[in-house]
Amino acid sequence: MYPFTYSRATDVADAVRDKAGHDGSAYVGGGTNLIDLMKMNVEQPAHLVNVAKLPLAKIEDLPNGGLRLGATATNSDTAWNEQVKARYPLLNQAILAGASPQLRNAATNGGNLMQRTRCYYFYDLATPCNKREPGSGCSAIGGFNRIHAILGASEACIATHPSDMCVALAALAPTVRVSGPQGERSIAFEDFHRLPGDHPEFDNTLAEGELITSLDLPEKGFAKHFAYLKLRDRHSYAFALVSVAVGLEMDGDTITDARLALGGVAHKPWRDHSAEALLKGQHATAETFGRVAAHVVANAVGQGSNDFKIELARRAIVRALKQAAEGKQEAGDVYLGGQ
Amino acid sequence: MTQTNHIGKAPNRVDGPLKVAGTAHYSGEFNVPHLAYGYVVSSPIAKGKVVAIHADEVRALPGVLEVFSHENVPYLAWFDKSYKDQIAPGGSPFRPLHSPDITFNQQPVALVVADTFELARYAAALLRIDYEQEDHETNLETKRTEGYAPGGGKTGFQAPPPPRGNPDKALKNATHSIEAEYAHGAQHHNPMELFTTTVEWRGDGKITAYDKTQGVYNVKNYLMGVFGLGKDEVRVVNQFMGGGFGAGLRPQYSVFMAVLATLELKRSVRVTLTRQQMFSIGHRPNTLQLLKMGTNPDGTLASLQHHALHETSQFEDYTENIVNWSGMLYQCENVKLGYQLAKLDIYSPQDMRAPGAASGNVGLEVAMDEMAYAAGLDPLEFRLRNYADRDQNVDKPFSSKKLRECYKQAAAKFGWETRTQKPRSMRANGKLRGMGMGGGVWDATQTKSAAKALISADGKLTVRSATGENGTGTYTIMTQIAAETLGLPLEAVTFELGDTDQPEAPIQGGSWTAASVGTAVKNACDALGEKILKLAQKPADSPLKDAKYDEVEFVNGQLRLRLDHDQAVVLRDVLQASGETQLEADSSALPNMLKQQGYSMHSHNVAFAEVEVDEDLGTIKVTRVVSAVAAGRILNQKTARSQVLGSVVWGLGMALMEETVMDHKFGRYVNHNFAEYHIPVNADIPHIDVIFVHEDDDIVNPLGVKGIGEVGMLGVTAAIANAVFHATGKRVRDLPIMLDKLL
Amino acid sequence: MSQLLTRAPASGGLPAPVPTGPVRLHINGETQTLQLAPWTSLLDALREYAHLTGTKKGCDHGQCGACTVLVNGRRINSCLTLAVMHEDDDITTIEGLGTPDNLSPLQQAFVDHDAFQCGYCTPGQICSAQGLLNEGRAHSEAEIKELMSGNLCRCGAYVGILDAVSEVANSQGEMVK
Incomplete structure (x- = not known):
C-alpha cells in the first residue's frame, strides 16, 4: 500500500472541495473495494477523502412516487429498509445475494456502484492488464477466464462487473445523482457504467471529482413479479458466474412490462432492452422465455474457460423469467438462492 | 462411581475458553519489545534469474532497516543436508535467498525489514527487481510420457508393491x-492462519522463534543446520497453530526469513506471509x-x-x-x-x-x-x-x-x-x-515420542511434550490420558506442548499424534505413578505394602489395590507426607515392533x-x-x-x-x-x-x-x-x- | 527467449511515508490513543498497536471474515477499513465479549458444541454471530448458515458453529421457523 494523507469531509461541498484540492485523491466510503485494491498496489491514491459519514445515509420517499437511496446508506440498511423490501424486493434480494453480511454492513450504495471490475489479472501486478496499465495487454484473453465476460467485451478487456446490487439497479433503472466541481447532475443508471472498448481503465462515466450523492428509484418496483437468480461456484460468499434480475408486470398471464438484466457477464450490469421488448405483450410461457433467452445470448462470445457461461446464462434467464412470472420469490432478510 | 475415567468420554476442549475468548496466542501474537517487521517480495516469473535488485532506493526510506536478498545474505550452510528437514523428500531442498536463480513463480526473492508492517509492505512494493526470464513448463499434460519412478527419500513413502498375479x-x-x-x-492447504514467525532476539546470539509449524523440533534442527546455531541458541515455540493440514510439516520460508533478519539486525523480527504467498509453500x-x-x-x-x-x-x-x-x-x-x-x-x-x-x-x-x-x-x-x-x-x-x-x-x-x-x-x-x-x-x-510428567504436593499434575495443537484436540486428549492414568480430575492436570524446551515429540501429522505422544504421556504418568507407589509404601502400615504397580490403580484421587478397593490411600496425602515439593518422571514411547510385525x-x-x-x-x-x-x-x-x-x-x-x-x-x-x-x-x-x-x-x-x-x-x-x-x-x-x- | 521485466520507477521519486498522528479509538469500552498513520487498517491497529490479538488476520482482503469486529454493534471486516475512519465509533472485539473465566453465551455455546478446532477463525465467527444476533434477521437454520457464510473455517467446524449459534438464537427467542 502506498502512503496517502487523509481527511474526513463534513458535507458534500467540503468533500468535493477537498478532493479537488488534492492530486491523485479518491473518495472512500465503506472502503471494502478501494482498500482491498490499495493493499494490492493496484490503486495508489495520494489522498483519501472519507465520505462515509456525510449526511447522505437516508432512504426517503421522492415526490414523484419513487424512493431515494442515500449514497452512504450501507448495503445492509438498504436491503433491509422496509420501503425497499415492500416496493423493490428485487433490490433487496440482489443486495443480500452479494458479498457477506460483514461487507454489506460496511459497503455503501455509492461504493457499490464504484467497485472495480473483477479479474484475476487486474489484481495481480505480476501480469499485464490494460485496465491497470493501458496498452500493456489483456492477460485474461487466452488465459484463464472462467469469471470473464461473454457480452460487450473488447479486445482490450474482458473483465466483469462483480456487483449483485447493480444488476437489480440495472433492471430498476434509477437515476444516479452526483455532485462535483461543476455542480450537480443526474446520470441514468444505464449510462453510469461503461463497456471497456479501447479504454478499459475507465469503469464509469463520472467526471473527475464527482461524488455520488443518491440513487433515485422510479416508482415502478416490479414488486409482485420479480426474480433474482445468482449462480456461483459455492452456495454463498462468491461472485456470480451469472446472475439474472427480472422484473415483470403481468395482466393474467400476459406480460405487460418487463425488465431484464444480467450480472457476471459483462463489463457493466447488462440490461437488454430488446429482450424486454420481446417479452412485452407475450404470454408467460416456456416457449416465450426460451426465445427471449436465446435472443439475449445470441451475440455472446466465449473466451475459452468461460464458454459455458453462454449456455448457463441462457438457462438462467429462462429460470428467472419463470420464477418472476410465478411471482413466488419474496423479499426477505436473507437470500437463500432463489432457485 | 469412578469420576476419573476420562478416555472415550466427550469433555469440552480444555483450551476452548482461551480460543473463544481470543486469548490463545498464535505465532504472530507475541508482542516482544522493539519488534521489526519483514515483508517478503515474491518473484513474478516462473523461471529465470534475478539480474539486479535496486535495494538502495528503498533502503534510503527512513524506517527501512534492510533489504535481504541473495546479494547480501551472509554465509549460510552450504550442503543440502543442512537444509533437509525430517520429512524432506529426495533432492535438494529450496534455499531461500540463496542464488539469483528463479525456479518457481512466487519464489521469495527478497525480504524488506522496517520499523512497521505498513512501511515494510510499502517498501516491498517499491523494490525494483530486474529479471531475466527463461521458458518454463508448468503443465502436467506435457509430461504424460516423461513420468519417472522416484527413488526413496521421504519418510513414510513406500514405492508401490510389485504386481501380483497376472x-x-x-x-x-x-x-x-x-x-x-x-x-x-x-x-492448497490454506489454513486460516497465515504463515507467521515472530523471532525474539534474546541477546548474545540467542533467539526464540514463535513459528507456525507442526513440528517445533523439526524447525529447530533446520535452523541449527542452516544458520549454524547451537542447541542452546535457538528455541522454537508453537502453542497454538491456526490450522496446518500438512502446510506446516516442513519449515517454511517465513521462519528462515525471520531468523535471518533477526540474527543480522540483532533485533526481534516478525514475518507474515500474505494469503497470496500462501500459494507458494506447497x-x-x-x-x-x-x-x-x-x-x-x-x-x-x-x-x-x-x-x-x-x-x-x-x-x-x-x-x-x-x-x-x-x-x-x-x-x-x-x-x-x-x-x-x-x-x-x-x-x-x-x-x-x-x-x-x-x-x-x-x-x-x-x-x-x-x-x-x-x-x-x-x-x-x-x-x-x-x-x-x-x-x-x-x-x-x-x-x-x-x-x-x-x-x-x-x-x-x-x-x-x-x-x-x-x-x-x-x-x-x-x-x-x-x-x-x-x-x-x-x-x-506410531513414532518415537517423549514426555515428562510432574506432580506437585497439592496434587496438580503437569505433563509436557513438544507436540502440537493445530485444532486436533491435542491439549484435551493428552489431559484426558494423563488424568485417567493418575486418577485425577481434568482440572488438576495441565498439558503443555509446542516448545523445544520440552521432551521431543514427532512432527504433528499423519494421524499419529494420539498414538505416539499419547503413549509417551501415558508412560510418563505411569513412571510417575510408580514413584508415587513407592512413596505410598514407605509408611510401615501402608495398605499398599508389597503391592506391585500392576496391582494398583489410580482412581478418584486415590491409589488403591485393583482387587480390593478398600485398600487405598489418598494421593495428596501421600505426596504431602513425602515431604517432596514435586515429583517428576520422564519417559518415551516406541512402537512395539515385536508385537506388530x-x-x-x-x-x-x-x-x-x-x-x-x-x-x-x-x-x-x-x-x-x-x-x-x-x-x-x-x-x-x-x-x-x-x-x-x-x-x-x-x-x-x-x-x-x-x-x-x-x-x-x-x-x-x-x-x-x-x-x-x-x-x-x-x-x-x-x-x-x-x-x-x-x-x-x-x-x-x-x-x-x-x-x-x-x-x-x-x-x-x-x-x-x-x-x-x-x-x-x-x-x-x-x-x-x-x-x-x-x- | 529472454525478456527483461522491470517495474517502472515511481515518477518524481518515492512517495514518502505519511507521518503518524494520534488516533482516539473506543475499544471494548475504553478509549485509547494510538499513534497511527492513515494507512493502518483497523485490524492492524488492533493487533499490532493496541495488542489486542484476539482479532485475526486470515487474508487481509475481506475474503475470510477472521478479522470480524463489531463497530457500533454491527459486524464488519476490520481488514478493509482504516483505523482513522473510526474515531467516533464504539469498537467491540472478541476480548470485549467475554473472558476465559467469564464467557459470553455465544462463547460458551461455541465451547459446548466444539464449534472450532484450531480456533483461528473463532473470534471472527463469534463476533459475526454476535452481529447476526444483533441484526435479528436469522430465524431458521438455513438463514443462520447463509448469514454465517462470511466467515470461512478451514477446519470445517460449520456443523458445530450452526449448532452453537442456533442454541443462543433459540434461547433469545429468535428462531421462529
Whole structure:
C-alpha cells in the first residue's frame, strides 16, 4: 500500500472541495473495494477523502412516487429498509445475494456502484492488464477466464462487473445523482457504467471529482413479479458466474412490462432492452422465455474457460423469467438462492 | 462411581475458553519489545534469474532497516543436508535467498525489514527487481510420457508393491471391465492462519522463534543446520497453530526469513506471509490417474490396475502414497500398481490432509462405482463381495478391521436401501437426487515420542511434550490420558506442548499424534505413578505394602489395590507426607515392533452422500452425509467427531470447488486468494452424521488408538462424485465438479 | 527467449511515508490513543498497536471474515477499513465479549458444541454471530448458515458453529421457523 494523507469531509461541498484540492485523491466510503485494491498496489491514491459519514445515509420517499437511496446508506440498511423490501424486493434480494453480511454492513450504495471490475489479472501486478496499465495487454484473453465476460467485451478487456446490487439497479433503472466541481447532475443508471472498448481503465462515466450523492428509484418496483437468480461456484460468499434480475408486470398471464438484466457477464450490469421488448405483450410461457433467452445470448462470445457461461446464462434467464412470472420469490432478510 | 475415567468420554476442549475468548496466542501474537517487521517480495516469473535488485532506493526510506536478498545474505550452510528437514523428500531442498536463480513463480526473492508492517509492505512494493526470464513448463499434460519412478527419500513413502498375479490377462478375461482416467488440479492447504514467525532476539546470539509449524523440533534442527546455531541458541515455540493440514510439516520460508533478519539486525523480527504467498509453500499436486478393473462372473474383482502420475518441482522428488491403498482395500489376486512423477517449474508439492490417499481414493472409489455399474451390482454390495480380510500388499492380517460394521451402520443410518440403482431414477424438490458412497483406508502409525510428567504436593499434575495443537484436540486428549492414568480430575492436570524446551515429540501429522505422544504421556504418568507407589509404601502400615504397580490403580484421587478397593490411600496425602515439593518422571514411547510385525495396521471408513442437482443449472447441493469410521479407540468423542466433520467438509471441497488454477503462460497460479480459491462456507455444508465403530486393538499401541485426522476425509469426495453420477447419469472424472461440467 | 521485466520507477521519486498522528479509538469500552498513520487498517491497529490479538488476520482482503469486529454493534471486516475512519465509533472485539473465566453465551455455546478446532477463525465467527444476533434477521437454520457464510473455517467446524449459534438464537427467542 502506498502512503496517502487523509481527511474526513463534513458535507458534500467540503468533500468535493477537498478532493479537488488534492492530486491523485479518491473518495472512500465503506472502503471494502478501494482498500482491498490499495493493499494490492493496484490503486495508489495520494489522498483519501472519507465520505462515509456525510449526511447522505437516508432512504426517503421522492415526490414523484419513487424512493431515494442515500449514497452512504450501507448495503445492509438498504436491503433491509422496509420501503425497499415492500416496493423493490428485487433490490433487496440482489443486495443480500452479494458479498457477506460483514461487507454489506460496511459497503455503501455509492461504493457499490464504484467497485472495480473483477479479474484475476487486474489484481495481480505480476501480469499485464490494460485496465491497470493501458496498452500493456489483456492477460485474461487466452488465459484463464472462467469469471470473464461473454457480452460487450473488447479486445482490450474482458473483465466483469462483480456487483449483485447493480444488476437489480440495472433492471430498476434509477437515476444516479452526483455532485462535483461543476455542480450537480443526474446520470441514468444505464449510462453510469461503461463497456471497456479501447479504454478499459475507465469503469464509469463520472467526471473527475464527482461524488455520488443518491440513487433515485422510479416508482415502478416490479414488486409482485420479480426474480433474482445468482449462480456461483459455492452456495454463498462468491461472485456470480451469472446472475439474472427480472422484473415483470403481468395482466393474467400476459406480460405487460418487463425488465431484464444480467450480472457476471459483462463489463457493466447488462440490461437488454430488446429482450424486454420481446417479452412485452407475450404470454408467460416456456416457449416465450426460451426465445427471449436465446435472443439475449445470441451475440455472446466465449473466451475459452468461460464458454459455458453462454449456455448457463441462457438457462438462467429462462429460470428467472419463470420464477418472476410465478411471482413466488419474496423479499426477505436473507437470500437463500432463489432457485 | 469412578469420576476419573476420562478416555472415550466427550469433555469440552480444555483450551476452548482461551480460543473463544481470543486469548490463545498464535505465532504472530507475541508482542516482544522493539519488534521489526519483514515483508517478503515474491518473484513474478516462473523461471529465470534475478539480474539486479535496486535495494538502495528503498533502503534510503527512513524506517527501512534492510533489504535481504541473495546479494547480501551472509554465509549460510552450504550442503543440502543442512537444509533437509525430517520429512524432506529426495533432492535438494529450496534455499531461500540463496542464488539469483528463479525456479518457481512466487519464489521469495527478497525480504524488506522496517520499523512497521505498513512501511515494510510499502517498501516491498517499491523494490525494483530486474529479471531475466527463461521458458518454463508448468503443465502436467506435457509430461504424460516423461513420468519417472522416484527413488526413496521421504519418510513414510513406500514405492508401490510389485504386481501380483497376472493383472493383464485377468483383465482381458474379465466378465466386465472398465478403464478410466481421473484427474484433479492442484489444491492448497490454506489454513486460516497465515504463515507467521515472530523471532525474539534474546541477546548474545540467542533467539526464540514463535513459528507456525507442526513440528517445533523439526524447525529447530533446520535452523541449527542452516544458520549454524547451537542447541542452546535457538528455541522454537508453537502453542497454538491456526490450522496446518500438512502446510506446516516442513519449515517454511517465513521462519528462515525471520531468523535471518533477526540474527543480522540483532533485533526481534516478525514475518507474515500474505494469503497470496500462501500459494507458494506447497500443495496437493496436480494428479492424473488411470484405473483399470475387471470382474469375475460372481462380482469379485478379477483385476485391479491403478497408475498415478503427479507433478513435482525441478529440485525435489516429492512423493506420496497414492496407489498402494488400492492393493489392500479390496480382495483381488491380480493387481498392478504404478506411480510416477514429472518435473515442472513449480514449487515442491507438500503433504496435504490424507496425502496420496485422498487422491488415490478418488480414482479407486469412483472406479469401483463405475465397475459396480458395469457389473450390474449395487455399489455397496459390490464392495462387500470384495471385502479384504487380509492386507494382500504385505500378506498379513489386519490388527483390527471393522469396515464391514462401518458399512452396515452407516448404510442403515443413511437409508441406503431406499436408493434405486438406476441413474436419474430419483427426484426430490424438483431436482435430481443422487446417492453415492465411498470408503477408504489410512495407516495407523506410531513414532518415537517423549514426555515428562510432574506432580506437585497439592496434587496438580503437569505433563509436557513438544507436540502440537493445530485444532486436533491435542491439549484435551493428552489431559484426558494423563488424568485417567493418575486418577485425577481434568482440572488438576495441565498439558503443555509446542516448545523445544520440552521432551521431543514427532512432527504433528499423519494421524499419529494420539498414538505416539499419547503413549509417551501415558508412560510418563505411569513412571510417575510408580514413584508415587513407592512413596505410598514407605509408611510401615501402608495398605499398599508389597503391592506391585500392576496391582494398583489410580482412581478418584486415590491409589488403591485393583482387587480390593478398600485398600487405598489418598494421593495428596501421600505426596504431602513425602515431604517432596514435586515429583517428576520422564519417559518415551516406541512402537512395539515385536508385537506388530505380523500385522497390517490401518483405520478404515465409509461415507455415504446424498446430493440434489438442478439439472437445468448444474448446481449441486449436498443434502446429507453419513460417515462411519473404524479407528480403534476414540479418546474424545467430541473432538474426534469434529475431526471427522471437518474431514467431510474437506472431502466436499475437493469434490465440488477446490482447485488452484495455473496460467501456463505465466506459470503462475491465478486464483491465489480466498475469493477465487473456494473452500466451503457454512451454506455449503449439510447435516452430517458421524459414527465411530469401536475396535479393540492392543497391537497398534497400548492406548488402542489409530488416529483419525486423515481417514475421515477418504470416501467423501468419491461418494459425492458417485452421487452426482447417480443423480444425473453424468460421470465427471476431473475434479472439482463445478456446475459447468453438468450443463 | 529472454525478456527483461522491470517495474517502472515511481515518477518524481518515492512517495514518502505519511507521518503518524494520534488516533482516539473506543475499544471494548475504553478509549485509547494510538499513534497511527492513515494507512493502518483497523485490524492492524488492533493487533499490532493496541495488542489486542484476539482479532485475526486470515487474508487481509475481506475474503475470510477472521478479522470480524463489531463497530457500533454491527459486524464488519476490520481488514478493509482504516483505523482513522473510526474515531467516533464504539469498537467491540472478541476480548470485549467475554473472558476465559467469564464467557459470553455465544462463547460458551461455541465451547459446548466444539464449534472450532484450531480456533483461528473463532473470534471472527463469534463476533459475526454476535452481529447476526444483533441484526435479528436469522430465524431458521438455513438463514443462520447463509448469514454465517462470511466467515470461512478451514477446519470445517460449520456443523458445530450452526449448532452453537442456533442454541443462543433459540434461547433469545429468535428462531421462529
